[in-house]
Amino acid sequence: MELKPIPTRDGFGEELVALGKTNPDIVVLSGDLEDATRTEHFKKEFPERFFNLGIAEQDVIGTAAGLSTQGFIPFATSFAVFMTNRAYDMIRLDICYNNTNVKLVCSHGGVTVGEDGASAQCLEDFAIMRVLPNMRVICPMDYLEAKKATRAITNTTGPFYMRTSRAPLPVLTKESDPFEIGKANVMRKGTDATVIACGVMVAEALAAAEKLKTEGIELKVVNMHTIKPIDVRAIMDSVKETGAIVTAEEHQIYGGLGSAVAEVVAQHYPCPLEMVAVKDSFGESGTPAQLLAHYGLKDVNIIEAVKKVVKRKHA
Numbered sequence: 001m002e003l004k005p006i007p008t009r010d011g012f013g014e015e016l017v018a019l020g021k022t023n024p025d026i027v028v029l030s031g032d033l034e035d036a037t038r039t040e041h042f043k044k045e046f047p048e049r050f051f052n053l054g055i056a057e058q059d060v061i062g063t064a065a066g067l068s069t070q071g072f073i074p075f076a077t078s079f080a081v082f083m084t085n086r087a088y089d090m091i092r093l094d095i096c097y098n099n100t101n102v103k104l105v106c107s108h109g110g111v112t113v114g115e116d117g118a119s120a121q122c123l124e125d126f127a128i129m130r131v132l133p134n135m136r137v138i139c140p141m142d143y144l145e146a147k148k149a150t151r152a153i154t155n156t157t158g159p160f161y162m163r164t165s166r167a168p169l170p171v172l173t174k175e176s177d178p179f180e181i182g183k184a185n186v187m188r189k190g191t192d193a194t195v196i197a198c199g200v201m202v203a204e205a206l207a208a209a210e211k212l213k214t215e216g217i218e219l220k221v222v223n224m225h226t227i228k229p230i231d232v233r234a235i236m237d238s239v240k241e242t243g244a245i246v247t248a249e250e251h252q253i254y255g256g257l258g259s260a261v262a263e264v265v266a267q268h269y270p271c272p273l274e275m276v277a278v279k280d281s282f283g284e285s286g287t288p289a290q291l292l293a294h295y296g297l298k299d300v301n302i303i304e305a306v307k308k309v310v311k312r313k314h315a
Contacts (some may be wrong), residue, residue, distance in 0.1 A: 003143065003181055005168035008199075009013030009107040011040025011146030012164050016075065017045050024152065027067055029053060029060045031078035036166070037107045039077050056180045057087040061102075065094035068101045073154060075172045080106035081122035084129060095159045096132040102160075103153050104129075109139070109163035111278065112200055112288035113192040113296055121283035122163075127255025129161040130228040136181065137227040139257075141202040145225060148179035155180060163199070167288040170203045182226045184234035190220035193306050193313070194238035194245050198257050201248035201276070201297065208302040219306060235245050236269055244309040246274045248302055250292075253260050253277035272312035274305040 020026045020042055027049045034040040034052065038237065043050040053059045057078055063199040064074035076083070081105045084091070095102045106125070113121045128138045138153065140162060144166060145244040186207050187202060195205040202223045209219035220242055221233060239245060245265060247258035258275035265273055278295050292298050 003171040005170050006143040007165045007168050008140050008143055009038045009145035009164040009166065010197045011140070011143040012105055012150050012162070013041045015147040015150040017041045019151065020049070023073070023154070025071060025073045026075065027051070028075045028077065029064050031055055031057050031060050031082060033067065033078050035039045035286065036079065037077040037105065039075070052218050057083050058090050061087045061090035062094055064102045065098065065100045073101060073103070075103045075105055075106050075190055079120060079122070080109040080125045080268060081120055084122060084125045088128065092132055096134045099134045099158060100286055101157050104159070104161045104163060106161070107164045108166045110165070110199065111283045111291040111297070112165060112167035112250060112289045113283070115285050117285040118282040123252045123278050123283060124255070125161070125163060126227050126249070126251050126257060127259070130260065131255070135159045135161055136229060138181070139198040139227060140164070140225055140292050141171055141199055141223050142169050144171055144173045144175060145179060149225065152179060152181050165200065167200070169200050172206065173201060179225070182229040182231055184225070185223045186220065186229040187223050188221040189217065190218040191242055192217045192219065192244070193310050194220040194222060194242045195248055195302060195306065196222045196224050196235065196238065196245060196257070197248040198227060199250055201250055204297065205248055207299040208306065210302060211299065212306060217306065217310065224257060225315060227257050227260055232264050232268065235261055235264045239265060239269045239271045243271055243311055244313040245271060246276060246302060246305045246309055247273070248276040248297070250297060255293070272309045274309045276301050276305050
């Protein structure tokens with residue numbers, strides 16, 4: 001059965017409840033945003049394992065770190081912009097320095113937060129989180145992948161940061177598709193160039209590939225759901241197969257997926273590379289569709305980048 005578009009936060013919230021039924025060590029901490037993060041479902045099912053600490057993200061992180069030392073698996077939740085920015089010092093020291101078993105799962109990443117505007121649209125979270133030792137960074141592309149990612153981070157010891165979406169995203173994976181932390185999935189094979197994308201941008205890359213096919217350009221599309229640890233092998237295979245890379249992310253052009261891929265390419269196998277991302281700008285209010293277009297995060301922008309990188313390849 002084909003699923004309608006649905007936010008990845010819904011996949012997380014539903015899977016967390018399912019996991020909670022079999023794992024009594026899971027606890028959830030909220031910065032008073034359980035309705036937005038979809039941890040309200042866990043709160044209803046397991047009120048004794050749910051803690052709303054109010055709009056106090058630093059307390060959320062400190063308490064989560066403490067609970068992890070007692071054998072619990074804490075999920076610390078809020079908006080991405082509030083958790084990664086306001087509580088950065090605590091994330092760095094309480095969670096990463098001590099390598100505690102805390103899972104940060106934050107909704108409302110990117111410009112598809114929409115009408116909430118710049119103050120709530122986090123465009124820096126990948127960069128902020130991936131620079132921290134011991135932290136791993138995940139951005140699922142759809143509802144089903146968010147479920148799989150939630151299971152994976154629960155069953156893997158150590159710190160994680162996972163970004164989920166407010167906006168409904170197309171469901172383009174299947175229940176049977178594999179999900180492994182640090183291992184990218186090839187969504188489409190191609191020979192002329194590769195788009196490496198995450199989150200909402202995977203759907204945009206696939207749309208671009210269909211349009212480019214009519215022009216005789218065969219585009220490979222890679223879903224890089226794990227930004228750290230980055231899948232070096234998948235990147236190198238793509239470089240060798242297609243000789244040109246475009247990265248696409250709903251994030252600042254600095255420090256995110258594009259930077260991570262560029263680091264790998266520069267160190268191992270240099271090739272032409274273009275980045276589709278927010279170009280050193282804050283967000284603003286608007287619908288998700290309007291903002292994706294405004295900030296150059298649509299399939300047409302990927303097509304433009306692909307044509308540019310293919311031309312560079314043959315220069």
